[in-house]
Amino acid sequence: MxxxxxxxxxxxxxxxxxxxxxxxxxxxxxxxxxxxxxxxxNGHRHYTRHQIQGILFILRLKATGxxxxxxxxxxxxxEQGMTALPQRYSLLEAHHDHIGRxxxxxxxxxxxxxxxxxNFRVLTEDPDLSDPEKHLTQGAPLxxxxxx
Numbered sequence: 001m002x003x004x005x006x007x008x009x010x011x012x013x014x015x016x017x018x019x020x021x022x023x024x025x026x027x028x029x030x031x032x033x034x035x036x037x038x039x040x041x042n043g044h045r046h047y048t049r050h051q052i053q054g055i056l057f058i059l060r061l062k063a064t065g066x067x068x069x070x071x072x073x074x075x076x077x078x079e080q081g082m083t084a085l086p087q088r089y090s091l092l093e094a095h096h097d098h099i100g101r102x103x104x105x106x107x108x109x110x111x112x113x114x115x116x117x118x119n120f121r122v123l124t125e126d127p128d129l130s131d132p133e134k135h136l137t138q139g140a141p142l143x144x145x146x147x148x
Contacts, residue, residue: 008047011037018055025055032072033058064099 008014014037015022028034034055037045054075061071074091077084 004049004052006049008052011045014047014052017052018059031068033068033075065102066095
């Protein structure tokens with residue numbers, strides 16, 4: 001991971017450090033995911049290391065499918081410090097469970113696709129469809145899914 005300086009001197013530098021566009025950073029400020037950046041005398045934004053780390057954490061939550069509203073709720077709880085630790089824990093635990101269910105769905109989808117690919121390979125090697133039973137791979141087809 002790239003070293004984050006103590007003070008980030010521009011929104012452009014913040015964008016480079018986080019991989020976000022400048023417009024996305026401005027949007028996140030507008031919707032309350034990020035506190036508005038401090039301004040220099042010339043009106044340009046500057047960010048602290050802590051703010052950049054916050055953006056990176058938000059990106060991780062976003063990558064897992066957490067909604068903006070859920071992220072805002074988590075951040076609001078974070079501002080309350082240790083008193084809101086149980087609520088933050090519950091929110092992250094629920095999201096963790098949600099991610100686990102999504103991963104299981106993706107793994108099932110991957111198994112279905114692997115099954116289809118295996119059948120397509122067999123058909124490619126022996127395209128004679130006069131006896132469809134001989135093209136079924138070991139075991140019955142996955143329930144609810146045709147082999148074609």
